[in-house]
Amino acid sequence: MDARTKSVAHKRCENCEKETPLIMISNFQKTKAYFETLFKDNWTSTPVHYAGQEFSADTLDRWVNVIYKPLGGENTAYTGASMLINGTLTVICWAENDVEAMKLGDEVVAFVSAQKDFTMRMFEVNDHGWNESGSVYLYLTFDIKSHDMSC
Secondary structure, three states, X not given: OOOOOOOOOEEEOOOOOOEEEOOOOOOHHHHHHHHHHHHHHHOOOOOEEEOOOXXXXXXXXXXXXEEEEEEEEEEOOXXXXXXXXXXXXXXXXXXXXXXXXXXXXXXXXXXXXXXXXXXXXXXXXXXXXXXXXXXXXXXXXXXXXXXXXXX
């Protein structure tokens, strides 16, 4: 147990005998890693740029930028071993022109919609435009609910 959880009361899980916090705050890092791994292992249409990592698009004509932003979590079990984590998955689709950016956006929506490990409550196009280098972008956000069984 680390310093952040030392003062939190714990209860032994009946399923796995693991000590779990009675008041679990959340596991945002695990959820962020899940979405990055999902794209890394399964997205084959373009290269992926993950938030906070070096990336060069100098020689690319299409790519996506994946960002997970946690919004909150809530206990969904008496033992505190299960969480419903709310967040926003942002995917920015970059391409050389409008048609390609929108085509890439359609691919991203189909990819995210096909996943079964979380619930996508809705998605929207937040922005659409171009940057100073002439690349076109389509800024998509997905409201996500994921279920974290910690034991």
